[in-house]
Amino acid sequence: MTGFSEGYREPLRKERNSMFNVAVITGISLLAILFRVYVSRFIPYLQYLELPLLITVYFSLMWRSPIAGLFFGAAIGLAQDSLSHHPLGMFGIVKTLVGYFAASMSLRVDVGNPVLRLVLGFFFFFFHQLLYWVLANALLGETLGFEVPQALVVAILNAIVAVFLYQLLDRLKVTG
Amino acid sequence: MEFFLNRYRNLSVLVAAILAQLVLLAYQVKTNGDVRLIRVWAVGAVTPLARVIETGRSGVSHFFSDYFVLLDVRDDNKRMRAELDRVKMDNQYLRAELSTADRARSLAIFQQHSPSKTVAAHIIGNTTAPGARVVFIDRGSNSGIEPGMAVITPDGIAGKVTKVFSVSAEVLLVTDQTFAAGVISQNNRVHGTFKGLGYEGSGKIEHVQNEQKVDQGEWFFTSGDDRIFPKGRPVGEVTTVRQGKTEKEIFVTLSGFRNGLEEVLIIIEGVHAAIPDAPVTNQTVHLLAPPPADASTPMIQPLQTGPVSTDADRTKEQYRKLGQQEGHVYGERSNGAPNYNTPLKEVKPADVKPNEAKPKEAKPKEAKQDKP
Secondary structure, eight states: OHHHHHHHHHHHHHHHOOOOOHHHHHHHHHHHHHIIIIIHHHOGGGGGOOHHHHHHHHHHHHHOOHHHHHHHHHHHHHHHHHTSSSOTTHHHHHHHHHHHHHHHHHTTSOTTOHHHHHHHHHHHHHHHHHHHHHHHHHHSOOOOOOOHHHHHHHHHHHHHHHHHHHHHHHTTSOOO | OHHHHHHTHHHHHHHHHHHHHHHHHHHHHHHTOOOHHHHHHHHHHHHHHHHHHHHHHHHHHHHHIIIIISTTHHHHHHHHHHHHHHHHHHHHHHHHHHHHSOHHHHHHHHHHSOOOEEEEEEEEEEOSSTTOOEEEESOOGGGTOOTTOEEEETTEEEEEEEEEOSSOEEEEETTSTTOEEEEEETTTOOEEEEEEOSSTTEEEEESOBTTSOOOTTOEEEEOSTTSSSOTTOEEEEEEEEEOOSSBOEEEEEESTTTTOSSEEEEEEEOOOOOOOSSOOTTOOOOOOOOOOOOSSSOOOOOOOSSSOOSHHHHHHHHHHHHHHHHTOOTTOOSSOOOOTTSOOOOOOGGGSOGGGSSOOOOOOOOOOOOOO
16 A cells, blocks of 8 residues: 555656756855855845745755755755854754755645745744744753744745745756 | 654654754763864855955945045045054053053053054854854964954954854854953953843943942953953943842943944954053044134233243233333332241240240131132
8 A cells, every 4th residue: 555655656756856956056055055144244134034944945845855855954054053153953953854844745735836935935934933943942041032023024024035036946947 | 663764764864864963962062062074164165155255246346436436535545544543553552551650661661562463354254143143254274363362443342263264263243142251440440241232332241249330431441351352452331330139230332343343353462451541542522612713802912022931921021011110129028028948947935925826827718619
């Protein structure tokens, strides 16, 4: 029974998988992290834009593979940790979970729908912020503030940016 | 087991990845250590790009400002700003020395002690952690930077180096909530600990007892107790002082970020300085406008040129001329004025009459106080 379901699901998933050039993935990941490090220095409001998270969600949704999603999330998260003064692993754990859940969800929904992308962008941003806050308080004993109204507003803004960003990234898919 | 791993392959990998990162995190927290290799890779990948972009951005910006907007003014401005920064630091050092010794001695001390050796650096990026005040600078171990070195601006302290890579370094700013430095107040010499508040421009002083005296408007300087910042660097001005439960609640406005935070100085070899008694440089001093020329007020003309030079001489000369007209010499009695420099004759007690035993005490005149 299991073999049948796996055999049935696998070709369908591969058929819908999106492929990207390795250089494109690396370049986009670097740019997203660079944006977080560099651009927010000149425009402080842009520090609320969590581009590394948005691209983690995007590639996980497109690949439709939970294992690929969680490894990609872990890599982006650890890179982000390396550029913070926190111990390595905080962003890594959070983004690993985001990558895994985003890829798992992509097996059940149509990831090309802009409305669904908006909802997923909103949900995963809020989940990311909440989980980071929980881990920082529980594991590091930090007393970070978490204001729900502010987090909701920023989540909406990130979701709107995500819709347009994902449209742009769709053009970088390898065709054929 | 094999069936379980095959059935829940994705979940197994997820649990393994999370556990691996938890172990990594626990190792760092437990040993207070760092996994340097991963950081070096990430910083090595990102900071060169940031430098390139920063160079391009500043190049384009300078091109437009140089050739289209201000021509050569920008160069002059840059040179003058650099000169002003240098003069500010020299001035502050001299003020500190002048407050503790006379001018000649302080100049000698200044000549003997060279000021702190510093390296200029440019800020090239922020940290990725939310709420943290950490920046990256474009100087690293190749320039002699080491973890724990103090980072300053000509106006005050800015932060400290926390991690060093080959061509870049991470600096924890004074505004970060985890930042702390030993400080001392200017007037009352009260020791305390400066801590960041997590937002720009302000900080607080902790560990100052309620019994100790700190005034609003008083300046705090680094005390040198933390072995990071040399003594005598300005930290900030007290804006609020309140009595707490056992310790005072003191808030200060930071002086180091006055002119923004684009370029900083890293102290390679620090030199301790005394806490200046005079107000900190850069303080705005209100000067009244010069009085207007009033036609009704008679102008005192100088009487004559030559040897007469002081007001007393001119007054004496005025009376001399008046006396010549009246045939009288002002300021001289028949026997002349007594010479107060000659020693007094010893008065024997027998010579003193009973009613003259006690000298009369002259009543001091009540001085009129001019109200401002």
